[in-house]
Amino acid sequence: MYGVFIYRIVFPTPVGTVRVIQENCAIGGYYIPAGTIAHFANNTMCRNPKYFDEPDIYEPERWLRESNTTLKRRQSFIVLPFGFGPRNCLGRQFAEHQIYVAVIKLLLRYRIRLTNPDEKLEVFYKILATLKTPLNLQFEERNNNR
Numbered sequence: 001m002y003g004v005f006i007y008r009i010v011f012p013t014p015v016g017t018v019r020v021i022q023e024n025c026a027i028g029g030y031y032i033p034a035g036t037i038a039h040f041a042n043n044t045m046c047r048n049p050k051y052f053d054e055p056d057i058y059e060p061e062r063w064l065r066e067s068n069t070t071l072k073r074r075q076s077f078i079v080l081p082f083g084f085g086p087r088n089c090l091g092r093q094f095a096e097h098q099i100y101v102a103v104i105k106l107l108l109r110y111r112i113r114l115t116n117p118d119e120k121l122e123v124f125y126k127i128l129a130t131l132k133t134p135l136n137l138q139f140e141e142r143n144n145n146r
């Protein structure tokens, strides 16, 4: 769950969890026949002010229990980048550990800065979230002999 902050701002998949409804049912007053493909719009909900105050602001503190947040700010069930339930992502732990190990190794060795901090980075979806333009970074080697 510790990566949830980043996945809200840039949701990794274009829509969110998808399921084929197995039985005729009624949800929220809507009749849904079996066989309907249901898309949970996690991606758009993550940036919707109805659920998150100032949704475009990166504010990881909003998730802290002790912060002055309302329940509205703690919509963790919306931020489901790896899906949910028995068919959720099998590789989640593997993927997250790989990401953290790679980032930590880089940060131990380099100070990393954006070449142009004012540049607005835009994302589009090529199956998964992808940057429109290259991410230009400056790497300055640290003198700690690691």
Ligand code: HEM
Pocket (backbone or CB within 6 Å): 012, 013, 016, 017, 018, 081, 082, 083, 084, 085, 086, 087, 088, 089, 090, 091, 092, 094, 095, 096
């Ligand atoms: C940041 C990287 C990744 C993201 C965001 C991601 C996301 C997802 C999502 C959203 C699903 C569908 C879950 C659902 O419908 O509830 C899924 C399924 C799956 N993922 Fe990942 N995934 C990632 C990395 C990986 C890796 C590295 C592996 C394998 C080593 C993997 C293996 C799988 C498998 C096998 C399923 C199908 C599970 C099933 O249908 O029972 N994923 N993933």
